[in-house]
Amino acid sequence: DGGITQSPKYLFRKEGQNVTLSCEQNLNHDAMYWYRQDPGQGLRLIYYSQIVNDFQKGDIAEGYSVSREKKESFPLTVTSAQKNPTAFYLCASSISAGNTIYFGEGSWLTVV
């Protein structure tokens, strides 16, 4: 089945650690996105990529990093510089920039 796969579903991070969230899609989509969702807030854009080897910062990129070495993959690293990383993270993709965005199932990150 085609879709967007995020892993792990649940992740715990100690203070000072970097962690990487995986996002893989087999929809042959060019554009990929990372959003953060906190209770009572709308989805906030962290990073997005229109095409392989290219990505841009979203509204809340500080403390995060990404790479886009393959069309299918867009991993997100939450660095120790991110002061409040506990949240629900959503990866998404669209066939191209400007088209309907489809989401993965999300990953929960908790700082312990």
Add this chain to the structure above:
Amino acid sequence: EDQVTQSPEALRLQEGESSSLNCSYTVSGLRGLFWYRQDPGKGPEFLFTLYSAGEEKEKERLKATLTKKESFLHITAPKPEDSATYLCAVQAGGSYIPTFGRGTSLIVHP
């Protein structure tokens, strides 16, 4: 600054009690308005895209409509399985990145 506002924040209905959710927007040059359904702990599921005022789309008990200032998601004779958070997003101007509202949490009681 572009803004997307959803109302109400929360809505409780009895099974079979029809109602509407609102998404109002203040943007320049609407390119598309999107509705999603999100179940707790899961990613949003795409429902509809609307492109121009007057457009309507339907899926089962849901019907989405669009005017120049707002969109409505009408829910006819809802069932408990319609309980979810409904998100609205607007794409406008030169940006292809949609702006999301905070959502409406719908609970349908049997």
